[in-house]
Amino acid sequence: MNNNDTPHDEVIAETPYLRLVMRRGWSFVERTTASGVVSIAARTRDDRIVLVEQYRAPVDGNVIELPAGLSGDLADDPDESLETAAKRELLEETGYEAASWRRVIDLVTSSGLTNEVATIFVADDLEKTGTGGGDASEDITVHEVPLDEVDQWLYRAQEAGKLIDSRIYAGLYLLKGTS
């Protein structure tokens, strides 16, 4: 996601995963290890959306999100496509494979402070073929929430102290518009 055509970027600091950059007086972070971000709005055959929950250190709390992950961050497949990454992440995190995949839209997540762009996929016709839960570094809880109860479910999750990721609403909007 680093735009090499943009001149005068100054690197302020770098950690193993993030780079703090100054561009024309504006500072932001970019990922150093990923070429893209994918988020998947996945719907089961009985009309449930598949959500994941995991602890996120930056907010020091548990976050409810669409299944998501990075492309290009694997040493053995640095050129992994977004589509391949989406299929891999859905299976790793939730145990599901989907017969139907649709790439829908690219969304910036917080363009005042990062150049991150997430590509949203809709996955339908799910079949459980794995256990989910994430890779060795992750501890992920899977929630399958009926689409007609999800508003109240998210409200109760927030009341219980959980945090809700913005992209969930992109997923809900897209799924409910194509049911």
Place this chain on the structure above:
Amino acid sequence: MNNNDTPHDEVIAETPYLRLVMRRGWSFVERTTASGVVSIAARTRDDRIVLVEQYRAPVDGNVIELPAGLSGDLADDPDESLETAAKRELLEETGYEAASWRRVIDLVTSSGLTNEVATIFVADDLEKTGTGGGDASEDITVHEVPLDEVDQWLYRAQEAGKLIDSRIYAGLYLLKGTS
């Protein structure tokens, strides 16, 4: 948004607006000048959603977003509430005041790389009382898009090279669910 209860945070670098922090091996950025972020899903009386477009240096392009802004970043009002900030930002950016305000949900924008939380408001019963366009440092174009044409409008905007912010879909989901 800095959680002072969390021990062992190490500040890696700081710019005028962002701080790069390491927490238990995980790095992220936090804003240094704001206590909160507000985003407003505003609907005109003839069922248009009010969107804003502005250049964002981190993505080096124009982004379509909900009207949004920071609370607590004004020297003359460091304790500004989220509600007051939402009303101020809607008026500054779009020229609209709303008779009906509803605070709906807090959303994390990208909790893998920032602790940012955006509070989403729904604003109804709009009346134009200003010119919009942002404050002295901003150059904002206002778009009023009929809700029943917004999907195609966003698709065409993306095709034209504009970037779409994720929170727009939270706004659309909330507005279409309460029309």
